[in-house]
Amino acid sequence: MSAAPLPLYEKVKHHVLRRIRSGEWGPGARVQSEHELVRELSVSRMTANRAIRELVQSGVLSRIAGSGTFVADLRSAGHPLQIRNIAAEIRERGHAHRAEVIAVDRIVAPSDIRARLKLRTRHVFRSIIVHHENDVPLQLEERFVDPAVAPGYLDVDFGAVTAHEYLMQVAPLERVEHVVRAVIPASRVARLLALGVREAVLLIERTTWSRGRHASFAFLHHAGGRFALRGVFDL
Amino acid sequence: MSAAPLPLYEKVKHHVLRRIRSGEWGPGARVQSEHELVRELSVSRMTANRAIRELVQSGVLSRIAGSGTFVADLRSAGHPLQIRNIAAEIRERGHAHRAEVIAVDRIVAPSDIRARLKLRTRHVFRSIIVHHENDVPLQLEERFVDPAVAPGYLDVDFGAVTAHEYLMQVAPLERVEHVVRAVIPASRVARLLALGVREAVLLIERTTWSRGRHASFAFLHHAGGRFALRGVFDL
DNA sequence: GGACGCAACCTGTATATACAGCCCTGCGGA
DNA sequence: TCCGCAGGGCTGTATATACAGGTTGCGTCC
Numbered sequence: 359m360s361a362a363p364l365p366l367y368e369k370v371k372h373h374v375l376r377r378i379r380s381g382e383w384g385p386g387a388r389v390q391s392e393h394e395l396v397r398e399l400s401v402s403r404m405t406a407n408r409a410i411r412e413l414v415q416s417g418v419l420s421r422i423a424g425s426g427t428f429v430a431d432l433r434s435a436g437h438p439l440q441i442r443n444i445a446a447e448i449r450e451r452g453h454a455h456r457a458e459v460i461a462v463d464r465i466v467a468p469s470d471i472r473a474r475l476k477l478r479t480r481h482v483f484r485s486i487i488v489h490h491e492n493d494v495p496l497q498l499e500e501r502f503v504d505p506a507v508a509p510g511y512l513d514v515d516f517g518a519v520t521a522h523e524y525l526m527q528v529a530p531l532e533r534v535e536h537v538v539r540a541v542i543p544a545s546r547v548a549r550l551l552a553l554g555v556r557e558a559v560l561l562i563e564r565t566t567w568s569r570g571r572h573a574s575f576a577f578l579h580h581a582g583g584r585f586a587l588r589g590v591f592d593l
Numbered sequence: 594m595s596a597a598p599l600p601l602y603e604k605v606k607h608h609v610l611r612r613i614r615s616g617e618w619g620p621g622a623r624v625q626s627e628h629e630l631v632r633e634l635s636v637s638r639m640t641a642n643r644a645i646r647e648l649v650q651s652g653v654l655s656r657i658a659g660s661g662t663f664v665a666d667l668r669s670a671g672h673p674l675q676i677r678n679i680a681a682e683i684r685e686r687g688h689a690h691r692a693e694v695i696a697v698d699r700i701v702a703p704s705d706i707r708a709r710l711k712l713r714t715r716h717v718f719r720s721i722i723v724h725h726e727n728d729v730p731l732q733l734e735e736r737f738v739d740p741a742v743a744p745g746y747l748d749v750d751f752g753a754v755t756a757h758e759y760l761m762q763v764a765p766l767e768r769v770e771h772v773v774r775a776v777i778p779a780s781r782v783a784r785l786l787a788l789g790v791r792e793a794v795l796l797i798e799r800t801t802w803s804r805g806r807h808a809s810f811a812f813l814h815h816a817g818g819r820f821a822l823r824g825v826f827d828l
Numbered sequence: 829g830g831a832c833g834c835a836a837c838c839t840g841t842a843t844a845t846a847c848a849g850c851c852c853t854g855c856g857g858a
Numbered sequence: 859t860c861c862g863c864a865g866g867g868c869t870g871t872a873t874a875t876a877c878a879g880g881t882t883g884c885g886t887c888c
Binding site: 407411422423425426 | 838839840
């Protein structure tokens with residue numbers, strides 16, 4: 359496929375991975391020290407270090423300074439999924455994205471929202487938007503924003519810019535939490551997403567932090583039959 | 594909290610992140626070149642390189658060799674979720690894990706399984722196991738394994754070792770794909786998971802590869818009200 | 829026999845240097 | 859005017875070297 363010669367540090371990574379995959383080194387086993395790799399593979403220590411460091415980062419190995427490098431207990435290694443911006447995802451598939459604004463207003467914060475955002479004020483900004491892919495509803499986005507974080511939120515044209523994009527501009531994103539679950543939709547959600555009778559909803563609850571404070575909380579409802587999260591993990 | 598002085602490369606990362614968070618550098622903006630960082634921060638190029646490389650890895654920046662380094666278009670930066678081993682997760686919560694074996698057998702492969710595993714044989718190994726947390730069913734695991742990859746699969750005691758753990762031992766894991774969706778459970782699934790009437794199922798379809806071949810395919814059904822995937826992403 | 833201390837080994841970080849290959853701009857020639 | 863090429867800047871990789879600090883085990887001293 360490609361004639362590109364593998365970088366040396368990649369060869370070192372494969373050298374280690376081969377031994378792990380073959381079962382020669384099981385979970386908890388000691389891996390060659392950097393100095394041993396240097397001698398056996400005739401690479402510099404910096405190259406060996408980079409290879410090992412990247413394998414640690416990917417969860418394959420773990421290191422204890424002063425002690426050694428060990429094969430990680432793979433039972434606890436997680437495989438990542440990615441949550442992407444819905445508008446960008448639709449456009450990358452070459453389809454048309456349209457945002458239908460259901461509501462953008464200022465409401466008295468429900469108690470669960472107050473708690474989740476640790477609100478200090480009585481009111482909260484809310485936007486309800488349905489994202490369509492080729493005019494088929496794909497995501498219902500119900501978002502609550504702390505007015506102190508984004509005072510101009512109610513004036514944004516959400517047909518042109520997504521709430522996420524706007525918040526990124528006005529409030530530097532520091533931290534994001536996602537919780538994903540499957541639910542039976544409330545009738546309001548089923549109607550807005552034009553769901554069939556036997557269709558579930560993939561619900562992502564998304565909380566963001568900015569400048570050390572809670573910034574926004576969102577329910578992202580996805581039609582079960584039309585949306586999936588996908589993740590591939592190599593090694 | 595800690596008096597540990599931050600490593601230099603971490604300071605460089607913060608230097609760059611601060612400018613991005615403050616809005617000084619928006620998405621697509623050009624970031625200082627490694628040489629400029631070297632001059633301005635009085636670090637070596639290797640240190641600047643490591644800092645930038647790690648920010649690229651985490652999705653904050655993107656680089657084009659020969660051209661420059663740019664703030665990643667955050668609209669497309671994904672935030673990761675982790676899919677973990679269910680038994681380890683339950684035990685880490687301090688709860689009791691029990692695996693109830695419903696079936697372990699060799700069956701004629703259904704056509705969809707044949708296609709997903711790219712099977713060359715007519716038969717496939719199948720295991721159906723319900724994982725309980727404190728005797729409450731949490732996950733229904735229906736797994737199909739290529740007999741050529743794990744010939745001894747039918748003899749495993751799945752009450753003692755999870756299918757995932759066994760496969761890791763006999764077939765070195767090279768690649769994993771996960772697809773997550775929300776579905777309305779079939780009645781068989783609802784019964785085995787002891788689901789309520791208004792409960793959806795979080796379905797993870799998991800495909801693994803080993804030694805360049807498809808190795809296994811699994812449906813992991815999770816009770817909607819008792820299970821969620823959670824991911825936190827900093828920066 | 830036990831406790832302390834030191835030496836050997838390990839990882840973690842940092843620097844200076846080098847060369848290859850890609851990208852873009854600007855200049856010069858057709 | 860337009861095309862092509864050369865050069866400067868940038869990333870990507872690789873090496874040799876250095877020092878700090880944690881860990882472990884062995885040997886000595888009490």
